[in-house]
Amino acid sequence: MSNVVLEKVSRTFGEFAAVSGVDLRVNEGEFVTLLGPSGCGKTTTLRMVAGLEQNTGGRISIGGRVVSDAARDLFVPAEHRALGMVFQSYAIWPHMSVFDNVAYPLRVRRVGRSDMRRRVLEALQLVEMADYADRPAPALSGGQQQRVAIARALVFEPALLLLDEPLSNLDARLRAQMGSEFRALQKRLGITSLYVTHDQEEAMALSDRVVVMQAGRVLQIGAPEDIYQRPASRDVANFFGSPNLLPATVVSCARLSDADFALSVRGSAWEGTCHAGEARAVGAEVLVLVRPESMRLAEGTAPATGALSGRVVQSSFHGARRAVTVEVHGSLMHAEVPATASLSEQVTFTIDEKAAWALSA
Amino acid sequence: MTVSADDSLHDSGRPAPTARLFAALRLLRATAAGRIVGLALLVAVLALLSVYPLSMLLYGSLHSTPPGMAGTFNLDGYRDILTRENSITLVNTVGISLAKTVPSLALAVLLAWILARTDTPCRGALEVLVTLPFFIPPILTAMAWGMLGNPQVGLLNQLYQAITGSSAAPINVYSYGGVVWHMMQYSVPFLFLLIVDAFRAMDPSLEEAARMCGASRLRTFRTITLQLMLPALTGGAILSFIRGIENFESPLFFGAPAGIHVITTDIYDSINQRSPPQYQYATAVSFVIMALLFLIVLVQWRLLRGRSFATVSGKGYSPGIVRLGPWRWVTFAVCMLFFIVTVVLPVGQLLIGSFFKFFGFYQWDMLTFEHYEAVFGSSEFWRGFGNTMLLGLIGASATMVLGGLVAYISVRTKWRGRSLIDAMAWLPWMMPGIVLGVGFLWGFALLPRAIPIYGTIWALLLAYISLGTPLSVRVMSSAYAQLSFDIEECSRVHGASWLTTMWRIVIALSWPSFVVGWVLVFFGIMRELSASVLLYSIGSEVLSVVLLKLWVNGNAEQVSVIGLMMMVMVILFRWVQLGFTRRHLGTL
Known part of the structure; x- marks a missing residue:
């Protein structure tokens, strides 16, 4: 009605x-x-x-x-x-x-x-x-x-x-x-x-x-x-919080369902997998959206593949969580980590790839 | 509020006299004793301007002979009030004021609604035109309407007779209707100015909510808009009613010839028209009118207590504008008609009157410049013009400085005695011009001979300052109230002294209001008649008195010439004021 x-x-x-x-x-x-x-x-x-x-x-x-x-x-x-x-x-x-x-x-x-x-x-x-x-x-x-x-x-x-x-x-x-x-x-x-x-x-x-x-x-x-x-x-991604957008090139693309595709991508600082809503051609430029809470603080210092290393520029305490700004290869990235985590000056992050999402560049 | 930087920041190389003044002020400020001396000085000035004439009124009302003569004290003045004629005078005073307030309010609401809430074309220009009558000295329109609506030779009656061919004269301004009609030309724009902002500032969602609830536009206006405006309307109506009681020009010009008397003209007559002058009676009647005003103020206070609605939300919405379609030309015509009747007709009459040999006989061969020659060759005119200008300039400046000081102390300090100062400055508000004139008349006569102020223009100056002070205090108070305390405190925290803060921050930010207030006070002085006519003497006439004398002598033609000059000045000043206000204050 x-x-x-x-x-x-x-x-x-x-x-x-x-x-x-x-x-x-x-x-x-x-x-x-x-x-x-x-x-x-x-x-x-x-x-x-x-x-x-x-x-x-x-x-x-x-x-x-x-x-x-x-x-x-x-x-x-x-x-x-x-x-x-x-x-x-x-x-x-x-x-x-x-x-x-x-x-x-x-x-x-x-x-x-x-x-x-x-x-x-x-x-x-x-x-x-x-x-x-x-x-x-x-x-x-x-x-x-x-x-x-x-x-x-x-x-x-x-x-x-x-x-x-x-x-x-x-x-x-x-x-x-x-x-x-x-x-x-x-x-x-x-x-x-x-x-x-x-x-x-x-x-x-x-x-x-x-x-x-x-x-x-x-x-x-x-x-x-x-x-x-x-x-x-x-624009929509930018509207919520302070997302990280990583430029990357599509290496391969696999169809999971009608509106879900698994991409593997390679960027200058990082390579790994992410999801997309439509098929992307191999070699296409994309932006990979990574929300700050999808950044995981890695144990140990050895940089594995698919990890990002950088220097902590700023850190602020928000009760349950701590917001951290990290400089990685000259660009700033935002991460949210548990407030109890101990931070050294150099940190390494991995990315929760299930939550990574490809946008048109 | 915008203030250009160069006005407030020329700091380097401050001239020496200012520095000395600052040093002296600093001394006053520096010690508690200095502050007390300063305050005492201010209290003394205010006492001279308000308490002194008031107490002289009381003295005079009990004193059996005219000012300055030996006499006895008795209650004869008050006993003389209790007559049958005087009860008619009282009924006239209240009745005429009521009769003009009610239709004025209706018309003002209509005009305010048209200009604030509809899409009528040229609203900005119309608003200027519709409010213009308020700034024209009433004596001018009174004389113009005396010519327009004269039952024998009035232009309107001549036009009517020429059109209809009848010999009847339907318009006679010398009547109750004429008095009310003339008062309305001032009270409509006055009420309009008071209520239009309430219309403009109303949160439109209050009305939209009613429409979402299913109410039609008319029902919304009736049950929401008008109800929310009620406190503002009541307040405005009471003020307008008070001004109606204080009004002098309308009953003097249109009432007195027809035998209609009100309290103000009664006071005037008993001093100027009776032989010997009845000073004791006039003073006693002055107390009656003040008591009446006091009563109204009490009623107003009771009515409006806690009844003011905050209808303005934080969000900077423009009010809901009603689209009138073709009707917007009708509303346009309503506004233009008001302007034509209240401004164009009287000004046109003055223009015509000034060029014809005799008022009332409008033939081509009667055209002449002789009145202009007579006026410009008359020493009396130039003296009056000079006196008005001099008093206007000095009076407006002094009034605004005084008002600025009083407002600063009562709004922005926590000094003891500030409410006393505020109350003393407000006191003249309760005294109509004619009453204040009587009070000063007694006051000057009782001064020691070493202070020969009576009969000079300085007597008029004191009365003008006294009459203008309540207005100047109000203007400056609202200007200071808009400045947040933070601004002043911030300057102090950053190391500026109190004086530097005053100079660089408070004055720098409030001077546009000072200028606007100055122009308003100047207008007030230019139009003042009732106190002037009691306090002038040969040599100290002001323009309004010169006009009145010429009018009484039947010289309507020269009146037209002088009236036209004054009208040009009014329009010029109003134009400058509007331009200035727009530039520096952002609103009308």
């Missing part, structure tokens, strides 16, 4: 294309996150789904009904789309009580008094705010406002929930807690959700699928694991 379909959706402001040619399908009950740096068009995309912004190209349909089609000049405004939305600033109305805030959508829909009271309290119970119903809205903390905003968005049982960076104004500890609470609620209600964030960890922790956007375009759509371990491009 609540499939959201975006077909070639674009939005231009004069000469500037904020969003260009976005294709996306969100399945029923799915939690999809639009992820990207600020200015990548993710919020504009969400606002076009909401009906707060009109798309200048393409078509948007929600639940099988076309709500916006630039070609036919069709546009259903926000108030007639019946979607729930949680704003970055929460947009809790300060001149109303918590109850009145949540009751507003029902008042607009002329729901009867007793029915309204029951539904508002139910919605507040969902977010554990029923005790605060009579509080004036300005007396709430950030986290509480967030909960009220969610209750208000859910109270009229919309088919789709839109969330625009809802956690970015909270402090780190509360952000993690609210995130997992919201995900649990979303799963329990089975409500289709479209979520916008610039925080890659948040996106990976919460979503069924992640849409990585840059400069108004979709770079990759996939499950968080795929996006992280098998990125489609260098």
Whole structure:
């Protein structure tokens, strides 16, 4: 019912294309996150789904009904789309009580008094705010406002929930807690959700699928694991953490399944095996993606084949792990090692080849 | 806020007088005793400007004879207030102010919404045009409307008669309607300036959230936008109401000829129009109006306590702009119509009036330059012009320096006595110009003969500084409040002395606000009539007084010429101010 379909959706402001040619399908009950740096068009995309912004190209349909089609000049405004939305600033109305805030959508829909009271309290119970119903809205903390905003968005049982960076104004500890609470609620209600964030960890922790956007375009759509371990491009790989990209030449290529190929490669500093999503010709140039946590500190000093040796340039302690920057043949590489490991000035690393991934150079 | 580097950083080779001044200031600053002397000096100046005239009012209201004459103390002044006519005067005062505040507020909300929240074309230019009437001295538009809306020979009535062929004169500005109408030309832009930023700064997601909940645009405006604006609207309406009660020009020009009296004109009449002048009565009435204002301020304080909503989120969003389609030309026309009626019509009348031999008789053979010759050949005009300029320059500078000092002490120090200083500087705000004029009248008369200030332009200067100080303190306070303490402390930590910090950091960053405040105070002095008309004497007339005298003598043609000159000055100053503000403060 609540499939959201975006077909070639674009939005231009004069000469500037904020969003260009976005294709996306969100399945029923799915939690999809639009992820990207600020200015990548993710919020504009969400606002076009909401009906707060009109798309200048393409078509948007929600639940099988076309709500916006630039070609036919069709546009259903926000108030007639019946979607729930949680704003970055929460947009809790300060001149109303918590109850009145949540009751507003029902008042607009002329729901009867007793029915309204029951539904508002139910919605507040969902977010554990029923005790605060009579509080004036300005007396709430950030986290509480967030909960009220969610209750208000859910109270009229919309088919789709839109969330625009809802956690970015909270402090780190509360952000993690609210995130997992919201995900649990979303799963329990089975409500289709479209979520916008610039925080890659948040996106990976919460979503069924992640849409990585840059400069108004979709770079990759996939499950968080795929996006992280098998990125489609260098830009997507760079978006998460500080990856190592080793230039290498393909020596051989073997097909394991439709989308999994085993390559053996040789680079200037390192040779070994890695995986790829498509067949690569022998002799082709690739970049091998190695995440810092796939770098293994080697025991002993004898450099085996497939090992990298270098000098420790910088080392910082992060509790469970230690982040190390190593200079190998003039280029810097990042590694994460157990905090208990003893480091000498010269270190040798091996690479977890199961996690190494080839990208087009 | 941007400040060019060369203004704040010319350090090498500081001139000697500045160095000496710095040394003297350093001495003051260095010791606790020095600071106390400095503070005492400031308190003395403020006391002279506010507490002295206020206490003289009290003295005068109890004193049976005019200032400077031997008399007895009694309560006759207060007893005379309790008459039937005076209760009508009180009802008039409050009623007229209410009658102009309510429609002004509605119109100001409409204009603010159009200019802040819609895609009406040329909004930037329209905003300048719509706020222009606020800066025109009311005496000018009063005289222009006196000519436009005169029931016998007014241009509007002549036009009506020429078009319809009837002999009826539908417009008469000498009426309740005329008084309200003239006040509205000021209160609409005044309210607009007060509320437009609240419209502009509102977090758009507050409204978008309502629309996501299914509310239509109209419902959103009614239940969200307007409700959130309510504190700002109430605050603005109360201020506008207070200004309506203090207003002098509108009831003087349009009320008095029709027998409509309000408190301010009553004070004026009892001193200037009655023989012998009723000083004791005028002073007693002054206390009534101050009590009324005090009551309103109390109400305002109670109403607005804790009712200000922080609707501005951290994110630098532009507010939601409503696309009006073809309707945007209608809203454009509404703004232009307001500008035409409040500025173009009066200025046009002055222009026409200045070129015809007699006001009201507009035929080709009546065209003449003789009024220009008469005005430019009149020593009275040049004296008034010179006095206004001199008082404007000195008065605005002195007021801003005083306001800057008071604001600095009350905002940025923890010195004891700072709230006393702040309160003393705020006191004149409770006194309409005419009341302050009466207070100074008594005050100057009771000074020892060795200080012959009464009848000189310095008497006017003191009154102007006193009237302008609350404004200057407010402007400078908000400028200082924007500077974070870190900036000042950072400079101290890096080894700069307190004085260097003041000079290089605080003044360097707040001088644009100083300039903006200076222009506002200058405008205030140029338009001031009610205190001036009580405190001037032969030789110390200012332009507004010269205008009033010419008007009373029936010389509407020369009034037009002088009015036109002043209008040109206003527009010039406003233009310079706008350009300056845009460059240095980034906003209007």
